[in-house]
Amino acid sequence: MKVGELRPGMLLAQAVRDVNGRLLMGEGTCLTERFLGVLKAWGIAEVAVQGEKTCSLADAGDGLPESLAARAQEICAVRLSRCDLANPVVQDVFHLAVARVGHLLEKGAPLVPPTLAKPGDEGSDLAPLDMEQLATEDLPMDAMPEVLARLAQIMENPSASPAEAADIIQCDPGLAAKLLKMVNSPLYGFPQRIDTISRAVTIIGVQQLSALALGVTVMGVFRSIPKNLLDTRQFWLHSLACACGARALASALGLPNTERYFVGGLLHDVGQLFFFLHVPERARLVLAQVRATGESLQSAERRCLGADHGQAGGTLLAAWQLPASLVQAAACHHDPLAAPAPQDATIVHVADFIAEALHFGSNGQSVLAPLNTAALGMLHVPPGVAAQVAARIEEQLGQLESIFLGGS
Numbered sequence: 001m002k003v004g005e006l007r008p009g010m011l012l013a014q015a016v017r018d019v020n021g022r023l024l025m026g027e028g029t030c031l032t033e034r035f036l037g038v039l040k041a042w043g044i045a046e047v048a049v050q051g052e053k054t055c056s057l058a059d060a061g062d063g064l065p066e067s068l069a070a071r072a073q074e075i076c077a078v079r080l081s082r083c084d085l086a087n088p089v090v091q092d093v094f095h096l097a098v099a100r101v102g103h104l105l106e107k108g109a110p111l112v113p114p115t116l117a118k119p120g121d122e123g124s125d126l127a128p129l130d131m132e133q134l135a136t137e138d139l140p141m142d143a144m145p146e147v148l149a150r151l152a153q154i155m156e157n158p159s160a161s162p163a164e165a166a167d168i169i170q171c172d173p174g175l176a177a178k179l180l181k182m183v184n185s186p187l188y189g190f191p192q193r194i195d196t197i198s199r200a201v202t203i204i205g206v207q208q209l210s211a212l213a214l215g216v217t218v219m220g221v222f223r224s225i226p227k228n229l230l231d232t233r234q235f236w237l238h239s240l241a242c243a244c245g246a247r248a249l250a251s252a253l254g255l256p257n258t259e260r261y262f263v264g265g266l267l268h269d270v271g272q273l274f275f276f277l278h279v280p281e282r283a284r285l286v287l288a289q290v291r292a293t294g295e296s297l298q299s300a301e302r303r304c305l306g307a308d309h310g311q312a313g314g315t316l317l318a319a320w321q322l323p324a325s326l327v328q329a330a331a332c333h334h335d336p337l338a339a340p341a342p343q344d345a346t347i348v349h350v351a352d353f354i355a356e357a358l359h360f361g362s363n364g365q366s367v368l369a370p371l372n373t374a375a376l377g378m379l380h381v382p383p384g385v386a387a388q389v390a391a392r393i394e395e396q397l398g399q400l401e402s403i404f405l406g407g408s
Ligand SMILES: [Fe+2]
Pocket: 268, 269, 309, 310, 333, 334
């Protein structure tokens, strides 16, 4: 159909690319007024649309003042422009995101629609990093606390005793204190105070508490990244939101051992921190590119660094010999079907998408990586699950922030 004949609400039947073959809008994009303007500005003459099928997103933000709803819709439409908006879960997330962005705007948050511009070729001339070498040789040995390897062993050993787990955790008083704070918080809702790690291990479970301890320990490894390079608070807020969402999703699906998904979510973007630790200038260039052009984070990383943060995170966690479920969740959280056992990566992928779409923290993306609807289909999520996950994040993120990041 000719671009001049398009109407808002129509859905793209095929992705639209620029003359260089770069993706402008994904298949299934719901054409808003703004997108129609972008197509014209890029000189696109014709696009394929999905017949008479339209998306029902115009009512997103009902209940908000009209001008606020329109701005929130515009922001979310651009941020989710690579997604299949015909998918019911994506539509649910769009509605939730518009409502949340509307409230954030109401409170004065300086949110604006991301820029959609041609990505430059900055960084293309840089030599790709050797991930294996960085992960194994260039990291100082003390960057991987010994406690991490021992916790990983306990997580993988179903016959490990509570005393073994407690002994390891108690070696690190800071870790033990943080875990006690967590298990005594309303997040767990135990009627009586838990005063010792031994008791916490018995109540929460050996594998469960070891997984949490491992997550907290990894967070500590990256403590030294300067705030002028990366907004680490926003980064960890995003990771905590993803962690909390992954646990909520796993529990909505009736899966056991939900703390493992929490830790998978907590560490999913750790590859980004790895970049900031080793090649801070290049990592900063990537985020600047992503912000200025709306290019996907992974594609900018692959161009400027030779690998994306999923690959980097997976390589790092594998070099640290962490459990395969965590390695795969980090390595494949943007491409979950590439994981040998895709369930963990898919749960983290969905939680990551919801956390980022709803602005619970941020890892620096401006236009989100699309939700993989084929992977989502394999999870058989119940209807309304996105709202359930979002509600859990909203409810728990303040608590998690105060425990892990020291107050809001
Ligand atoms: Fe990511």
